[in-house]
Ligand SMILES: Cc1ncc(C[n+]2csc(CCOP(=O)(O)OP(=O)(O)O)c2C)c(N)n1
């Protein structure tokens with residue numbers, strides 16, 4: 001494949017970035033920038049919204065408009081922003097803690113309203129920035145800095161939650177599957193309404209080390225081996241399913257987005 | 271919209287705040303219902319769409335202030351309204367707006383607290399919460415109306431100051447003036463001086479950042495930023511609404527008050543005048559930054575300073591900190607969920623004068 005000129009979206013002078021060697025965050029950012037280049041957006045048409053966490057530092061490395069809010073609240077900020085600027089293409093890049101713990105309420109309501117925004121969830125299976133504690137998306141039995149003998153709680157499927165809340169597009173993949181990653185990001189960005197892509201990504205510094213998965217390379221093959229296509233996953237029995245992440249597209253529909261629906265209700269005759 | 275001639279209306283404080291917002295070209299309101307501020311949300315839902323604006327009911331107050339900040343960054347003049355419990359939830363993002371320099375207006379209708387307290391009864395106990403509720407070293411602007419007209423005038427001022435200083439501005443009212451119906455005179459188009467904002471979002475973060483909006487952890491960058499954020503407000507206090515002064519310049523008793531308590535104090539000054547007593551009132555319009563210099567100057571000329579407020583002495587402490595000798599400063603306070611009456615203030619004045627002589 002020919003890689004388009006994504007570097008125009010990169011604030012090259014801000015490099016090197018703060019991420020650890022082998023972190024998946026750079027892969028996600030690059031995939032996003034490549035998609036932006038493919039779709040050839042102008043700088044003033046797009047905005048990257050982030051919260052707080054390792055992945056959320058991505059905003060420091062882009063050359064276009066960038067908004068970084070407080071931990072967990074990105075989608076609430078973006079709700080106001082999109083009402084003021086419905087023309088702006090907004091993508092959110094947030095962590096699993098940011099979106100599924102502290103920001104869960106806003107995520108559900110943004111999906112319910114069908115806000116026209118693409119949410120990319122960098123799921124590194126733990127809180128990276130604060131040193132590797134478990135998040136609501138961390139699998140059971142995982143070793144983390146706050147579950148030294150294994151996480152006892154049940155994890156959440158954020159994709160199914162987004163589906164139930166009303167999202168127009170939901171998919172999950174990993175940074176190992178980078179072709180699929182770019183495809184899903186492109187589809188999510190192109191979709192009018194709320195879209196969410198959960199991206200499984202390695203945090204070798206904490207999750208990989210605590211769970212003895214190995215270095216960056218081993219983590220990537222771990223994601224290869226631990227993920228199965230959605231249709232295959234659905235054929236597994238519940239016990240078997242516990243050992244795998246499904247991957248693929250869960251939802252694709254065209255419910256009217258929040259702003260369009262609001263405008264339409266103001267002028268019912270149109 | 272505002273007319274060529276001043277229109278006179280009969281409005282509650284809450285309604286006056288909404289009309290002020292509409293006249294000041296606020297076109298976005300995000301909120302979550304809470305007594306005694308709910309009517310502001312209800313009225314915004316009804317009126318803003320008629321003026322090309324938007325009302326959104328968010329999932330909580332954290333979301334409300336966040337949406338307001340987002341809308342403001344997108345170029346809409348934006349506000350929210352709440353009361354104690356909601357203000358508590360907003361604090362993190364109020365600090366965000368201060369740090370990221372996003373203009374926005376928060377109307378906080380004080381009710382009896384802490385916690386759920388008594389939802390429908392007044393208090394003036396959010397004095398410190400509005401100033402220091404959000405963590406970190408910062409400065410912000412808090413205005414304190416004492417009636418319907420002031421709710422209107424100071425809310426318009428709040429939108430302009432938010433834009434001018436690029437900062438959150440809190441309009442601090444209370445359960446009584448929020449519901450008290452009074453004559454309110456609208457401003458004409460000519461009288462409405464509006465400062466205009468910008469639509470561009472650019473690069474915004476709540477992290478310590480350099481002049482280009484990129485995050486930074488360099489000590490010099492942090493110090494420069496924090497100093498500038500405080501200085502841009504504290505160094506320009508002359509632009510903020512000034513306290514009102516009623517009565518003789520060298521009074522036996524100087525009352526300092528704000529909000530609903532200042533209304534009782536006005537009446538008390540009038541009653542004292544009838545009895546030939548030298549009593550004055552300094553009614554605050556800007557609560558924060560605290561008008562220290564003015565209070566020091568006027569306070570120096572008074573024999574006794576009496577601070578009237580519905581709390582255990584939050585403003586009284588600030589008055590002492592202005593450099594007025596502590597033995598001169600007294601307080602009249604109420605913490606039983608009722609208001610201070612003019613005769614209670616007058617009685618206190620009489621006691622003080624008796625003691626002084
Ligand atoms: C209100 C608040 N609580 C806690 C924190 C501390 N904090 C910063 S990042 C973070 C978690 C980050 O985890 P995640 O969202 O999964 O992103 P990652 O760092 O793993 O990319 C926490 C708890 C904060 N900044 N603000």
Ligand code: SF4
Nearest residue numbers: 019020023054128203
């Ligand atoms: S701590 Fe984990 S998520 Fe954070 S930069 Fe390092 S590897 Fe990446």
